[in-house]
Amino acid sequence: MKRVNKTLITAMFLLTFLSGCWDIKDIDQRNLPLVIGIAKADNNEYKVTAQIPIPKLSGQTQSGPMSRIVTSKGESFSSALGQIKTNSEDAVDYSHVRLIVIQKNLTKNQKELRQLIKFLMDSKEIPMKAMLAITNDHIEKLLSNINDKLGVDSTSLYDFFNKGAGWAPEISSAPIWEVYRSLFSYTEDITIPVVDSGKDTVLNYKGAAVLKKGKITQRISPNENQLINLFQNKSAKGKIESVGFASVMVTKSTIENKTVMKNNKPLVYSDLNLKIDILERKADITNNQIRERLEKLTQKQFYHIFKQAQKSNTDIFGFGQYFRDQIPYDDLKNWRGKYYPKLKVNFQVHVSME
Amino acid sequence: MVNVVKEIQARFSRHDDFFFEEEQKDKMPFYLMGFNTLIDLAKSNLYVRQVAASSSSVNELFINLSDQLDVDTEKLIKAILEGKLVIVLGNGKRNAIVDPVSRNLRRNIDKPQSESPLQGPLDAFVEDIKTNIGLIRKRLDTERLCHSSHEVGKLASRKLSMLYIKGRAPDTLIKKINKQIKQIDTDIETVDDLNKYFGQRSSIVSHVFLTELPSEVTHLLKKNRVVLLLDNYPFALVFPNLLLDMFCIASDRNYPSLLAYALRTLRVVGAVINVLLPALYVAIVSVNPEILKIDLALFVSESRRGIPFPALLETMIMVVLVDLTLEAIVRLPKSVGPTITMVGGIILGQAMVQAKLVSPLLVIVVTAIVISGSVVSGIQNSLYIRLLRYPILILASIYGVLGVFIGFLFTIVYLASLTSNGIPYTAFRIRERGTQNES
């Protein structure tokens, strides 16, 4: 027993000489890209652009670009990623990618987009919680804009999409795994934020694109996106609304959904309770007027999006989720085609004052 | 001159500190013998004379002086070696072993040197075994405190006392230790010599827990342990050594219990940090940087830029240097110690970072391990914890975080596999109790 133990321990120490047998790179010899942009080049190749922060040498206080942009092309997304690895002087480690921006021209092909998302999900290197965004701009322009204004201050990009309720309730975020989920889900679709390079700020939020099984069916404005967020139980706290003759701030919002299934016709009673604070108003406007106006406006907005969504059979509000326990599972896959077009939503807004 | 005296003199002919004096009582010569390095000759002489003056006959003198009368020569020689005064009558018919006035070769009871109890009793064990037992007896005035003393050793014999509380310490354990002590057939110079008899163990953890504090010993005695005391060794050896001894100190219980628990948790955290932190640094820097949040990763990357060593080497250098410094401080005389600390601090902390040999982050890590290494009680414990981190460090450099974890598991299993006389090292307490009644 003792002898055996000793031999085992010796074997263990022999093992230590293996150190360095495979590719271990210290952290300062790795490049950590933060943002990856994907676009379709003219010759149908993938063009991948990565923004890589360059750590300052300690003691050095130079200003100037502290990150750089690397671009490469390839037959597929993965080969383009590999190309960056080959061309870079240090090892490239994609495990810190926070944002993946897809140029609009790539999103037109449903099959390719699906493939891309699946690849991102299965990739061992790229984390599945990286955000997805779509841009109308050229990807290089967007990234160099990020580069100029942000440098290494990387968290600000993440914060852009996760400001949290109370700060900017319009923004939606779409991590890869959520997008992947929506590719397969019978009852839920997802919105992906659309951004542009801003003039003064890093990014400009332009609303969102609705993705249905990998196909973009609809564009919605930031304001409308907020409504969608409301249905996903994200609070609208902090949102400032202008109702023409007054502007108000939402201080609290709750939503209650009741679902009924009548002869295969789904029906949702949806009650939105808003608590508002009036910031400014024109003279002679009563509280009641503001309240009624806001209720009407919101309802109108909702029905507007909902109608459009119903036309394109995309369930952006995720109503289908509520009906999962009322429709047999085998029938659920027909939700978008069979039930959703017949869905009636009774949307009521109740506004109360602080 | 009689045979006995001649024989003794012959035995000690190579000992210049052996004295041989002749006295008389009623015209009967008698001889005093002993070592003047152990016996205060002048005072002992005076004592003998006083007794002689008050005794009416030689016979009475001998009876008055001692109750060890008329023993054989071998015993006399042994008594001389032990520092006793031997008196032999001129005709060799009578002899006696007298307890003389000894030279003061003992230290006084002093403050503990290797432990610093806060708000606890401040006396510590000394070299003299009787004083030590006395210190314990003073605290535990119960008849159930048992004491069995042994003399062990081949060349030089050494006193070994075993103390336990009857009815607390398990009977089987006492029996086993008694048996093991009786098996001792070599000299016991160090604790490790003794350790061997408690079971073969080529391990870094000792069977016994060393402590200098009588208060700690009495506490552990009440917790069903057995305490061994060696003559001329100012530490009590508590058997068995348990993992929790490292974290729980008797003087903790002078605080409110919540505070005591917080302190103990802190010590556990310190020990874990000490073992894992350098390994975690290596793992995160060289194998698994992806587990850090990006801000932190960039910060680490920045602090390491331009450093020529790989992370493992860098960490090894620093950890070894720090261990060297710690060892040097112990070895050095107190007047030089602070210099080393200062020079070490400047070189390790400042110069190496400025020369870009190690990253500033590593200096923080090393500082943390130096501090956390000393929170556990017992020097030996803190030493073996320091040793444990090297294998984990190497594993971490190969397997990253996985290596750290497996190394930690390995440590746990190793500690769990240790037993002393059937009592596992990781036991929380000794549950089994002995019987109270003599059977």
Add this chain to the structure above:
Amino acid sequence: MSHRLQIGFVFIILYIGLNHTIYPDLIFQLTNTGHWEVVLCQGLLQLTLIWIYIKGLSYFPGQDVIDIYLKAGKLIAFIILIPFVISLTALIAYDIRLHTEVIISVFLSRTPYWPVLVLLFFITTYIALNGLGTILRSSVFIFLIVIPLMLFVILSSLINFDWHNATPVWHSSFDFLMEKKFFYLMGFAAFLPLGFMAYKTKLTFGFIFLAWVCVMISFLSVVYIPLFIFGQEAVMTLPFSMIRAISSVDIRWFIFNQQTIFLALSLIGFTVILNAVLLWMIGRIMHKMLKWKKVKTSYWIIVFSIIAFIFALFVPSRSWTDKWFLWSAGAQVYFMIVIPFSTLICGFVMKRGRVSYEKG
């Protein structure tokens, strides 16, 4: 710490070590709705087997399964236990290989298989060599370290939950009971080692029942966390769904980027104990069955761990691992039925024999 409590901890560890990898994937393939019914059915079936097993063992206080079979006859012992040893070896090989794949997918993506395999086999063999006492003691510590990590991981995954994803809750038919996959599912159980630890302390059903409840909670969480996060439709396409589910979690205030490492580490902790127990069982069986004087238990353990290592090393690909792991789990089902029932029968026969002997 009493042996009984330690055995309870080990029982939980053994189960959790098994159920995080393929188990949820199997459930998702087996049913689209009402996953808890499948889990509970499987759990209850196992509970019955455990009850029979403990009942059977209670006829032989202070003895383990090997002693019982040896009492019944050497031939019976050989027929039942030698195939059992072979299936255990296979289970060890594929379980470790499977977890190696988890490790590589989570944090050592550039490392080849064999060093990780070497490391895992080394530590399992080391633990097994130290014997049951050490396993029991160290598992308490591992339990105390790993369970908080796991709870943290599970709680942190709450932020990604969408409760609607688990609906429909009910599954009306029990046709899954007849499927082959349900049979495999039964193999994800680790109560057989109990019989080999029985010599340490007397097992009581009530105590094991408590541990079983903890195990059931862990089974349900393993199935429902991926389900709540991804939904049935997406989760079916994801292998190692539990680990995927955890890697979707993003906590902003936390200094670590991935919660997955904690899950993977805790899994490794549990797997190592699981395989060490299995190896120890092999060593004990071989040692007791073949009483060659010179061959110690430790040699058997090392020999079988090397055999398992070779098995694990020469698995060509992921899909093979999955398949072979399922087969070896399936083979376990056979023993899960045979061993409890045979101990019960042995117990009955012996008791009767004794009674009639006393009467006569």
